[in-house]
Each structure stands twice: as C-alpha cells, then as structure tokens.
Amino acid sequence: MARVFLSNDMMSGTGGLDVVTIDAPRVHELVRELVARYPRLNLEMFDRLAVAIDGEIHNDPDYLPLKSDSEVHFVPRIAGGR
Amino acid sequence: MSTRHHFEYVGTRPIRHDGVDKVTGRAAFGADFSLPGMLYGAVVRSPHAHARIVSIDTSAAEAVPGVKAIVTGRDIPKTNKKVWLGGEGALDLGDMGDNALAHEKVLYDGHAIAAVAASTLEAAREAARLVRIEYDVLEPAMTLERALAADAPILHPEMTTGGKPIPGATGPTNIAARMEIKRGDVDAGFAEADVIVEHEFRTPMVHQGYIEPHATVARVGADGRIIVWTTTQGPFLVRDACAGILHLDAANVRVVPSEIGGGFGGKIPVYLEPLAIVLSQKSGRPVKMVMDRSDVFRATGPTSGCHIVMKMGAKRDGTLVAASASMWYEAGAYKGSPYGAAAMCALACYNVPNFFVEAYDVVVNKPKVAAYRAPGSPMSTLATESLMDELARRLEMDPIELRLKNAVATGDHAPYGPKYGPIGLRQVLEAVREHPHWSAPLGPNQGRGVACGFWFNGGMNSSATVSLDSDGSATVVTGNPDIGGTRAAQAMMVSEELGIPVERVRPVVGDTDTAGYTDLSAGSRVCYATGMAVIRAAEDVREQLRLRAAKIWKIEPDQVVWEGGQARSLVAGDDKQPLSVSAIAATLAKTGGPIVGRASLNAPMAGPAFAAHICDLELDRETGCSKIVRYTAIQDAGKAVHPSYVEGQMQGGAAQGIGWALNEEYIFNAKGTMENPGFLDYRMPVASDLPMIDTVIVEVANPSHPYGVRGVGEVPIVPPLAAVANAMRSVTGIRFGQMPMSPPRVLAETTTRREEPAVAMSS
Amino acid sequence: MSAIRYEAPTSISEAIRLMQADPAATVMAGGTDLLVQCRAGVKRPSAFIDIKRIADVMSVAIGPDGLRLGAAVCAAELSENRELRQLWPGIADAASLIGSTQIQGRGSIGGNLCNASPAADTPCSLIVNRAECLIAGPAGERRVPVEQFIVSPGKTVLGPGEFLVAVHVPLPRASTSDAYLRLTPRSEMDIAVVGSAVSLTLDAHGVCSDARVALAAVAPTPLLVPDAANALIGSRLDDAAMTRAADAASAAAHPIDDKRGTIAYRRQIAGVLTRRAAAIACRRVKGGY
C-alpha cells in the first residue's frame, strides 16, 4: 500500500485528511482511486500537480509504477527561469 | 541508476563549439536575421496603466505610404486554451494572447494594442504613431496594498481566487490564487521557542535584463506554412503558443530558434511572434519585428515585486522550532506569479518541525511577470536567511553553525512534502567554513554576510539524436537553444560515451521540424535532462557500433563488448585487434548503412541544488553608497560537466542578485507609467561595480543522472539578496527588509533608525 | 516620416547660414544626448548640422590667455590631455565621469552645456573656473559666463542662428586647483544624483584667498554657491570651515524628488561632496594629486 501525502489544496476535497494509503500499481490507478474515494477531487486538478515518488518529482507520472511501500507526494508543478 | 565516477572528457574545459563565431561577430542572433522583401513591424503601446479601449481608428495609419498591414485585437479572437507546460497556471494562452495584443482593456503601461507592418521601419513607426485610440482611463492598482484594498480597482472582474480558498472572501478580487503549506503545530512551536525573530520584507519588480531585445521574423507561405525565426528559450513552446493564440494548426508552424542573447526565463512567453505571423498573413510578405529597450522593460515579463512577513523561532541551542510566513507576490497584469515556488523554497534549507506558510498571487497594473532564474525563491529566501542571520546574532551563534545545526540532509522531508534524495547543503556549508574568505579579516566600514539558497531544478521532455559519419565524427542535435554553453556540454557527453574527441562532435540546435520535441531551455534542465537524452542517444550509437563489430568479425553480438572507446572480441584465443569508432565508422556503408542514435525521455526533476554565498560589503557612511569588495559563491552542482560554464552560471547569478539587492528596481509614477525603462536608470551592475566572484563547486552526485549532474543555472541567484542584506546588517547594525538597498535608502535608514541589538559576527 | 537631412559644414559661417536657412534644424556635436532624444521622439529636427568638420570647434588650445576648448571636442580628448589635466584637474575629473568610455568618445563639452541638463557634469567644473561660452551667430561673436549660459532645464541663451563654438577658461592663478565629484549609485555609467565642483586658491600662508563652489543636480540649472565659497575664503580649510562650506552647500541646494534621488538625500550629499571636493582641491594645490 503506497502512502499518499496530499497537497494542501487537495485537502479541502478530502475533508482535511492529508495522508491516505492506496494500493495501486501506477499513479494512473492511484489518482482514479483517490477521485473515486473523494468525489470533491477532480481529475483536472491533477494536471496542475507534480508527483514525487520516493523523493523523485515527476511532472507526468501517470504510468510510472509504484512499489508496495512507495511514498507518494502531490506537489505543485514548478517551472524555472534558466 | 548507478553514477559514473571516472571521466575522460566530463570535467575538462574545452573551447565551446559556437565560440569562434561568437568572438568574431558571425553568430546570428534574433535581430541578425533578414529575408528578401521583408516588411518591418512596429507596435502601438498603451500609455495608460489601466484603461478600457473605447475605439481604435487605424485609417490615418493605413494612409501612410508603405504600410501593408495592421493588426488589432479584433483580428484575433480570444482563446481559452491552456498549456500546462510550466505549471502554476502561468501559461494560460488566453492571457498570453491578450497580453500580446489587448482586447477589451489595457492592463499596464506598454501593453500592446496594435501592430503595423510597412516597407520601412520609419514608415511602420510613423503609422504606429498615427493609430488613434480612445481610452476610458481607469485607476490603476500599482501596489499590492492598493490591489488588496476593499475598494481596489479590479483588473479582471470575472476572476476568482484559485487554490486554497480564502475564508470569508466574496466578490471581485485581484487575488488570483492562494496556497498554504504547513507542518506540525505552529503555535505550539513558537511557544517552545527561546528566541523569536520577525521582520517584514519588500522587494520591487525587477527585470532579467538580457542584453538582446526580443526579435522575430515570420513568413507565411502561399501554402499556409508558417516559419518563425525567433530568439526564444523554447521553440516548441513558441510553436504551440502561437498556434493556440492564433487558432492555427501547430503542424503548419515551424519555429527556428536563433542564437539567444540571454533569457533567464524572460524569453519563454511569446510577445512579438503572434503579431508578426498575423502581419505576414495579411501582407503576404515576411515581417520582422524587433523590440527596443524600453519595450523590453515595459512590456515583457520581469519578476514579481513582493511583500513578505515572516517569523522564526529557535531554542537556545539553535534548534529551529517554528516558522510562519505570509507572502504576496505581484503577478503583473495576469495571474501567475511564482508564489507557489516562493512558498515551497522559503524553508527548503532547514528542518523546521512546525511551520505555516501562505502565499498569494496578486494581479496589479504592471507587466505580466515571467520566469526569472529560480522564480520566487530569491525573495522568500531573503526573508528566511535574514531571519537566520538575526537568530544567529540573538543566540550569539556562528551563522554557519546555526545553519549546519538545522540544515536538511538526505532523507529529511522537504517542506513541500517529499523526502530529499542525496543533497549537498551540509557539504556546501562546510565548504563555506573552510573557505579562506570566511575567516579573512574585514577592513574598516566593511561587513560580511552569508546566506543559503535552494532551487528544485527541472526535468521534463527532451529528445536527442547522434549521427555518426563515416570519418568517425558525430553530430548531436537537440531542441534546446544554447543560453550558456550547453552545446559544449552536450558534445562532451557524446565524447564521453563514444570516446571521440570533443572537436570531432558537432552540437547543433535544431528547430521544431528537425529536432524531436524538447521542452524549454529553462529550469536548469538542459545539461541535466537533455544531457541525459544525449547520453542515451550516444549509448544507442555505441550499441549499434558493437553490432557492426560483431558483423565485421562474424561472431555473435554477445561476444563483443565495448571497452575504453573500442569494440573488443570476447572469443577465447581470438587475436582480433579492437575496433575503434573511426575504424567501424569507415565501414558503415558496407556493414549496413549510416548509424543514427536517438533517445527521448521525460525526466523527473533534477536533484535539488543548494548554494551558499559569502559577501563582503564596504559602506560609505556619509553617502549610503556601498561596494561589494569580496564575494564567494559555493554550490552543489552534482557533477560539473564543463566547470568553466558552471562557474559562469554561479558568477552571473550572483551578479544579478547583487544588482537586485543594491540598485535594480522598476520605478512607476503615480499614473502607473514606468519611469526608468532604460539601462541608464535601471541600474544593472557594471564591471566596475563588482569584484572577482570566487567560486567553489561541490559535487554531490544526483542519482537520477548517469553522471550525477544537477541543474546549476538558477540557484546562484537565490542567496545574494540575503547575503548582501546580512553584510549590510553587519556594517550598519540595521536590518534592511526593503530592496534595493540603494544609497538614498541606506542613508535615510542609517540616519533615522536606531541600531538593532547588534552582536558581532563570531568569525 | 520625412527624412532628417544631414549637413556637415566646414566653417562657422556656413553653419550659421544653414541654421538661418532652416530654423527647425539642430546643431549636433557628439550627439549622445541629441540622438537619444530624437529616438525617444522628444525632438524631431528637420536637419542635423554636424559641426565636427569645423576645425575651430574641434581643437583644444592652451596658451597664455588660457584654455580654448572647441565645443565639439569629445570628453575623452580632455581627460587624455596632460596639460589640461594638470592645470584644471577638476575639468578633467568631470570629463572622465560622463557616461562610459564609449560616450566619452563622442560626447562633447559643448553638447554637455547645450543639452542644459541640471545633472550635467562638466558645466559646474567650468563655472568654478570662471569659464565663458564663445557663441557665434548672425550678429557675430559674443561671450557669456558659463553660469549664465543655461537658463532652465533644456534651455540656453542661444538665439536663432547662434551656436556654441568654444569654451574659454582663463589660466588658473598661482596656488590654485580644483576638483569635481559626483554621486551615482553605480560606480560608472550613471547620471549624477548630485555633483559638486570646487576651485580653491591659497595664499603664501596657506590661507584660502579665493574659492568657487558649484553644484549639479540640486537646482534647475548648475548652481554657483557663493555662500559655500565664502565659508572657505579666509580659512585654512580646517574642519570647521569645511563643515560651514558643506552646510552652505546643503542650504543652497533646492533639488526635486525624482527617480534618481530625494530632496533630503540630495541636500545632504551636496554638503558631503562639497567638503570632499574641497579637500581634494586643497590637496592638489599643495602638490598632491
């Protein structure tokens, strides 16, 4: 079961809950499970978020695999200047 | 991923491939491109900071001899498309299009309203002057205070606050978004603190200050195919943005990047490109448009001015226990300041068990901000590192000791959530302590400051091809304009993988039709992410070479290994001489034809970069004039591929930060007009303002990259504001929260404000 | 837009004729202010009358009568002139502070005067040396003290058909020297927030027998400050006298608030720079540099 840490913006959709555990093979399934559990979250908002899987931040993580003990963080996407 | 430790080419300092063209004047930058039969464009810009456009009359302009086409907002229906390239909602194409050409309202001094193409530049300018615009002038919101006031002039009546809702907020607002990040229990944390420091910080809007103005040539062919030659950090973004804004099929748009004369984030958005395309569509002729310097200042994307209130608490032994911050960042005329990154960077250097940070994205009647080197971080870091300096003084602790005590290390959680992988902040801080600068004596009227800085470093999409020629030389093509020597680094990577001399590798910046899709030259990502694609493409070539060797030797492929830049046979008792790249290359036609290696990837964000800078400042107490007398920049680069260009990034970022700290600022008058849109009064540092900038490259390998590379380009601008402010604190006894620390401000503060309880630095 | 004509007369009389024929024409020396103003659309002359092909306005001559400085001689040529530097180090100071090396390769003393900016560097250094403007015009030549040449920002005493040919600076008396200092936020490539020029004469006993003080960027025109000079005259340039001169300079300054500095700041700096410039001039009289 991956431990999933929600971003602050997402917490209004989960009633303040900030950590959930989800069993999912990939981020794609994980996100759908989240939306199914918390209908106030919507798929569109995930476009604005990056996902850190075990410390490595990905902008387009949909099909990246998750380990059973992965730590997953949703964080705002960052662009840079140089 | 395993990281290499032995290198033949990486870490050396070859002469860059584009160097000779650049020292002899042959390199072609944006404005150097011309086409036969070309028209010249000129832009009509708003003299008002906030006004409704009542009418536009182009009849007099059309009558000017030589005028061939005029474009106004009416020609381009507003789009609602978005491109989530950079995140933070920064790339809303509707906003970008409205910024390129105003539709209903002008939102800042310099906002483009119309553009003219004519057979001479003079005719185009004359016609632009004759475009008659009737305005309904509105009160501008020029400051955060005014923009946030209950009766503030509203820029976008339809705008609502995104992100984390503001409790109790209703009605029209200038707050485009809000975010929070938090950990633990802040009140309990502060209750535990033995020392609490709090201060307010303000920084003005500042510009990247690249020396090359924006320049574009667009040509629309009779078949509808569009080619845009332009100076940009992202040709693919220009293609997609122009297509989106102008309702075109991106498949018909080709963007060819010129050499780029500096960007620092400012050459990511499109400004002239859509106008030039429409003018070319209307006239049937190529159209060239070049900004002048005042256009660049008034109407491109500087970075946010901001207001930050921050508080930090520590135990007597220096352990941080709590921090809180509220920050308001100016987005300019449209949503999308770097408020999110600012909030996430503020505490990224330290383990703080309890914190609450909130950040607001606020629209004001100033140019829409663009990225500027580590966007958002220099300002919020000014706050954190100033308070760390105050804490060190209150605690009578060495500032490096205090930082080391709280510094994040591998496995610690970043304030924005995830755990850090291998990072180098501690090594950087130890390098500061060991550097002779840190213990050097100071002269009279001199003060020393130190500050740390953090930046994420980007990843994203990159493609590369490596083509091997029969003479054993190679061409590497990527889609990243080369801002600071990345071509040389890419060639070195090919050399490293194939064992051929750097001079025998030709690095080429492709265009959108000749290179595979590649994201921006931004986010400190080129050497890291595109570099990774280059390495993979070279590995692909190497694998093909190995197979050719097997074919030549008529043995099984698994009997051939690649070692020391050569193919070797593993067949026992075999006396075959190893085959070099050039030996195999000479047989290409006979062994199966040309070899092209390719790779494309979507890289995760590079390992975070940490830096620390030491600044010695000398103050003329009678005039408030200060001079930086010694400066040292120390940074974890992961692995420096071409150390000279890594040092160059560190020195350049430091110089920009020093300018920001001491003299640079946008000055607006009461009407909202920019008063200093030129290099004379927008005071960037000149050669005689700066000392040599010493550099130390720390190398803590980034495990996400085969060589351990981290991005290097952005973090150098993060520490300087605080390093200079801390040096100023040390010499004046006064904490400056407001930038720039220009002579009039320094003299006013030092003559009117009481010194704060000053404790001498222990070094 | 009709093209702007370019004329390059080779004599003063030809230049006057051209100007009389076309009142909308403008004289150009180095062009470092003029061309910037034209580009910004502030000025739109019908013609540029480039005076740099007139030998008389392009020469520097130091004789028994003093210095005759052609109006179009570029600033770099002044600071490179050793004799000039020795006799009027303050004028050389000012010339070497204008803009950048590149600007100094173009910008002239005449242009610096005719642009009539309150912040100009060289006028003050000329004023303290009692320099005069030599003006040519349809009615012949006339001389005007530099402090009277600039009337208001951007405006001089030049009438129709007239132009500045040269500046005349009398030879300094014995035991006389000068200095010019300015304050800019950057070390170079900037515009004076305040400038101060001081000329001093000492008698055989080391007492200041004559002094002139002029300030830049603290009034609509370069400002001669007799009160500051009087504070120095009769003193041995001791701290008390220096402080009185500084106070007088601050009191005389009536600057404006603008993007480059505040009223309070400019007043205060006018005093600081006057004291420092006086100290340099004094050191120079005594043989130091």
Place this chain on the structure above:
Amino acid sequence: MATDVSRIHVETTINGEPVEFLCEGHDTLLMALRDAVGLTGTKEGCSTGDCGACSVMLDGRLVPSCLVLAPEAQGRAVTTIEGIAKDGKLHPLQQQFLQHAALQCGICTPGFIVAAKALLDVNSNPTESEARYWLAGNLCRCTGYDKIIRAVLDAAAETQKVTV
C-alpha cells in the same frame, strides 16, 4: 517607398576595406553597418548608448555606433568586430575570451572585444581596476564580468609578451 534619390552616398573604410553605402540622414552608423553593409556582428542592445553592444572604433576611438550618424562615416575609418581577427588568425583577446569561457550567451561579446581592443591600444598593461572602469560601458548580464576581466588581462599579458 523608394526614396533613394534623397539618400546620402557615403564612402568610408570599414576594417581596412573601402566601402560605399546609401543611408538616410538620420540613420545611425549601427543601422548602416547592420542593414546596409551587412555586418551584423555589431549588436543593438539599447540604441541609447547605455549598453556598449554596438561598440566600434571610429578613427581609432571607441564609440557607441548607435549614437553616430551613418553619414558621419564619410572619409573615416571604422573598425568593427569583424575586423579584429587578422588574416584568419584570432586576436589574443578573442583567443582569451574562448579560453576563459568569458562568454555565455555571447550577445555582448563583440562589443566587449572591440572595447577591450581599444583599451589595449592605449594601455597595453591595464590593472584590473583600469580594465573594469574602461569596460564599465559594456553591460554583460550572464558572466558577472569575472571571466571577461580575466580574459582581457591575460590577453594584455600575451600581447606584451609578443611585443617584447
């Protein structure tokens, strides 16, 4: 808009070669070099004399070509970045800029090299401070000037060695 009849015919010398071009009275030398003559090595950064990117030498004196009128070039000698390398051999300044990595984006480089050449012409052995003040009219936003100043000082040392 053919206005060639009113245009001014200028005969000048550029990098040692006689050159003729047509221009308007208000055209700058920078525009003439770039557009009429086709020498685009001289760059436009501001057109107000504040950045040094357009530096050229006019009769041996360093000037901002954006503040020189094109017709002024009549009968004068202009040296641009394209004339600094001689006979296919890079000038020591150009060589040192490459060695020191004294350029990143490279837009300011032609102006710096021309200005530094003008410095070495009048002061063959400048101090760091002299080099910094002389070059204060050339803006660079990428390098922080460190490597540029080192390149200029090393080029001076190299030139001295050659002349000794």
